[in-house]
Amino acid sequence: MNAMKQARWALSEADLDALEIGAGILGTGGGGNPYLGKLRARQALREGYRMEIVPLSALDDGARVVPLGGIGAPVVGVERIREGREGLRALRALEDRLGFKADAIACEEIGGANSIEPLIIGALAGLPVVDCDGMGRAFPEMQMTTYSIYGHRSTPSAMSDPHGNVVIFDHAVSELFHERMARAAMVSQGGSSVLALAPVLGAFLKRFAIPDSYLKAIRLGRRVMDARARKEDIAGVISVAEDGRRVFEGKIVDLRREITGGFVRGEITMQGFGPYEGETGSIHLQNEFLILRRQGRIEVIVPDLIVVLDADNGTAFSTDMLRYGQRVTVLALPAHPLLRTPEALEVIGPKGFGFGDLDYSAATG
Amino acid sequence: MNAMKQARWALSEADLDALEIGAGILGTGGGGNPYLGKLRARQALREGYRMEIVPLSALDDGARVVPLGGIGAPVVGVERIREGREGLRALRALEDRLGFKADAIACEEIGGANSIEPLIIGALAGLPVVDCDGMGRAFPEMQMTTYSIYGHRSTPSAMSDPHGNVVIFDHAVSELFHERMARAAMVSQGGSSVLALAPVLGAFLKRFAIPDSYLKAIRLGRRVMDARARKEDIAGVISVAEDGRRVFEGKIVDLRREITGGFVRGEITMQGFGPYEGETGSIHLQNEFLILRRQGRIEVIVPDLIVVLDADNGTAFSTDMLRYGQRVTVLALPAHPLLRTPEALEVIGPKGFGFGDLDYSAATG
Numbered sequence: 001m002n003a004m005k006q007a008r009w010a011l012s013e014a015d016l017d018a019l020e021i022g023a024g025i026l027g028t029g030g031g032g033n034p035y036l037g038k039l040r041a042r043q044a045l046r047e048g049y050r051m052e053i054v055p056l057s058a059l060d061d062g063a064r065v066v067p068l069g070g071i072g073a074p075v076v077g078v079e080r081i082r083e084g085r086e087g088l089r090a091l092r093a094l095e096d097r098l099g100f101k102a103d104a105i106a107c108e109e110i111g112g113a114n115s116i117e118p119l120i121i122g123a124l125a126g127l128p129v130v131d132c133d134g135m136g137r138a139f140p141e142m143q144m145t146t147y148s149i150y151g152h153r154s155t156p157s158a159m160s161d162p163h164g165n166v167v168i169f170d171h172a173v174s175e176l177f178h179e180r181m182a183r184a185a186m187v188s189q190g191g192s193s194v195l196a197l198a199p200v201l202g203a204f205l206k207r208f209a210i211p212d213s214y215l216k217a218i219r220l221g222r223r224v225m226d227a228r229a230r231k232e233d234i235a236g237v238i239s240v241a242e243d244g245r246r247v248f249e250g251k252i253v254d255l256r257r258e259i260t261g262g263f264v265r266g267e268i269t270m271q272g273f274g275p276y277e278g279e280t281g282s283i284h285l286q287n288e289f290l291i292l293r294r295q296g297r298i299e300v301i302v303p304d305l306i307v308v309l310d311a312d313n314g315t316a317f318s319t320d321m322l323r324y325g326q327r328v329t330v331l332a333l334p335a336h337p338l339l340r341t342p343e344a345l346e347v348i349g350p351k352g353f354g355f356g357d358l359d360y361s362a363a364t365g
Numbered sequence: 366m367n368a369m370k371q372a373r374w375a376l377s378e379a380d381l382d383a384l385e386i387g388a389g390i391l392g393t394g395g396g397g398n399p400y401l402g403k404l405r406a407r408q409a410l411r412e413g414y415r416m417e418i419v420p421l422s423a424l425d426d427g428a429r430v431v432p433l434g435g436i437g438a439p440v441v442g443v444e445r446i447r448e449g450r451e452g453l454r455a456l457r458a459l460e461d462r463l464g465f466k467a468d469a470i471a472c473e474e475i476g477g478a479n480s481i482e483p484l485i486i487g488a489l490a491g492l493p494v495v496d497c498d499g500m501g502r503a504f505p506e507m508q509m510t511t512y513s514i515y516g517h518r519s520t521p522s523a524m525s526d527p528h529g530n531v532v533i534f535d536h537a538v539s540e541l542f543h544e545r546m547a548r549a550a551m552v553s554q555g556g557s558s559v560l561a562l563a564p565v566l567g568a569f570l571k572r573f574a575i576p577d578s579y580l581k582a583i584r585l586g587r588r589v590m591d592a593r594a595r596k597e598d599i600a601g602v603i604s605v606a607e608d609g610r611r612v613f614e615g616k617i618v619d620l621r622r623e624i625t626g627g628f629v630r631g632e633i634t635m636q637g638f639g640p641y642e643g644e645t646g647s648i649h650l651q652n653e654f655l656i657l658r659r660q661g662r663i664e665v666i667v668p669d670l671i672v673v674l675d676a677d678n679g680t681a682f683s684t685d686m687l688r689y690g691q692r693v694t695v696l697a698l699p700a701h702p703l704l705r706t707p708e709a710l711e712v713i714g715p716k717g718f719g720f721g722d723l724d725y726s727a728a729t730g
Contacts, residue, residue, distance in 0.1 A: 093535055093536075097462070163538045164536065164538045165537050165538055165542055166534075166535040166536040167533070167534050167535060167546060167550070168462075169530075169532050169533075170458055170523070170533050171529065171531040173528045173530055177528065177530055180553045181530060181532060181550050181553045181554060183553070184550055184552060185532070185546050185550045188545045188546045188549035188550075189542075
């Protein structure tokens with residue numbers, strides 16, 4: 001593993017299987033189901049494309065890196081198959097607009113399907129993907145990356161959809177306006193597009209990206225696969241690997257989800273069992289799981305990660321997989337320190353999700 | 366007047382006053398209220414800007430002309446004052462994207478506020494406005510121009526809003542998709558933006574634009590002003606000037622309007638008086654007045670123009686000016702022949718507005 005940190009490395013099919021699991025856990029319910037992306041990535045590998053990861057330490061300070069990912073409501077992402085070239089089209093439109101050639105691609109969001117999208121586009125474009133991301137998890141909006149939080153202005157950006165439409169967000173007066181315009185245009189394009197952001201320099205990523213995202217997500221996925229093979233307690237293995245803790249176990253007794261404005265929003269209610277017998281838990285979600293309440297009291301809150309596992313087999317649930325009657329184990333994992341600074345909490349703390357009256361306290365710290 | 370047709374001419378403040386009235390009538394209820402635009406245009410004239418109109422006959426075949434206009438729901442356009450530079454910003458972003466300099470500006474829609482917007486932007490940019498438009502009236506969607514109908518692909522286009530955001534629609538797989546994406550982005554920008562379309566050649570406009578739009582709208586406005594001064598019947602004067610006819614007179618007894626997806630949609634019901642005593646009339650609207658029914662039977666249907674006037678003073682009503690209890694006179698004016706061809710009726714006939722079961726017959730012909 002240590003050798004990997006020194007130089008570029010290429011992803012194998014086994015890495016993709018592990019990444020699917022790791023990214024699913026870090027998706028905290030959102031970010032899109034990585035399964036379909038994995039199938040497309042595997043197909044690309046079998047066609048001879050190469051997926052190369054370049055560690056931050058091996059990246060030139062002057063490298064021009066394009067952060068890039070899918071934008072859409074997770075449920076639509078599952079129901080609608082990508083055409084496959086929209087990401088490359090977005091990248092090329094951006095390069096054309098700015099008159100430059102990208103040196104590498106950066107992941108914005110290691111959680112969920114957006115961990116896989118950059119790999120596929122990098123493979124098609126012949127570009128490596130930097131081993132980092134802007135969230136260390138999944139978040140519902142794109143101004144919620146450490147890139148934007150720490151000063152990157154992400155326009156001009158280019159968006160494309162499976163139909164072949166291309167939109168360039170040439171200038172946004174704020175990162176939030178960029179998000180709003182892109183989300184509105186994405187909905188008009190059918191709900192599942194790819195957006196390539198204005199390039200960042202390698203030196204910027206070294207300071208402000210969450211490091212080693214692919215390495216860690218793949219390692220996490222491998223541990224879960226090992227634990228499954230050995231019939232170990234998967235929740236326990238994840239907690240140890242990610243410095244987390246178990247915060248609830250229960251049966252889903254109520255479930256409310258709706259898609260509005262390109263987002264999935266809702267709430268699940270659980271009736272506790274095991275050590276939580278007689279207690280009630282609830283999780284508020286907006287694409288991702290945002291707030292866990294136990295007996296009405298907030299136990300875990302964004303940006304810390306709330307992971308919902310199938311209590312019986314340890315599979316990480318995305319919000320669209322939740323069903324009435326499921327038995328779940330809920331874990332809390334600490335957010336990366338770059339997500340816990342005062343400037344980060346302004347954007348991805350409770351306030352960034354409309355809970356201005358709630359305070360972030362490092363519940364899992 | 367005939368001399369005007371030979372060469373460029375400059376608009377006066379009196380022309381703007383007449384244009385406001387003429388464009389209001391041709392707006393058929395929509396296109397945005399031209400009053401605020403007129404105030405801004407007058408201010409520009411007083412600051413020394415020049416508004417020049419170039420007749421189609423004086424336009425070079427190779428001239429690169431940018432069709433341009435505001436995009437938004439009319440009611441929002443009234444409530445929200447333009448920042449003033451968004452149109453110039455959109456034009457410059459388009460020129461920058463395509464690496465060309467525009468030779469002139471074309472009006473897309475002579476009805477309503479979009480008759481004035483090109484004049485202001487032309488003045489700021491030092492460019493003449495071609496004496497033509499793409500509708501000969503107002504329509505709710507931008508693929509509904511003769512430019513699009515007769516083959517112009519209007520992307521790349523550039524859109525800007527009063528905040529300063531700039532979006533480029535680099536490629537749309539259809540004119541309808543362009544409309545959808547632009548409308549969604551416009552709503553996310555606050556509901557009132559300006560869109561500059563890919564340039565057309567002078568030769569194209571000579572074949573496919575509605576000619577002499579400014580000349581005719583100003584002349585129509587002057588006739589109404591004269592009729593008002595002489596206390597003549599304004600409805601009669603308009604009918605004669607535009608080869609139209611009176612189709613209903615009544616009191617508004619029911620009124621339903623709602624803004625959805627950037628459009629105003631609704632229906633008004635009228636109880637007849639005068640020659641229509643005892644009859645019921647209704648008008649279906651989507652930004653503009655689309656269908657007039659008399660005793661439940663369709664009397665006038667899009668693309669022919671339905672004009673609703675204040676029965677007492679002859680003021681043309683836009684949909685947002687309608688109130689319960691108003692006494693109105695309704696006129697039907699024939700659409701330009703370019704709007705009545707089979708290919709035009711596919712887009713701006715009843716079918717283009719979701720009334721696939723209704724037939725267009727030249728009710729006013």
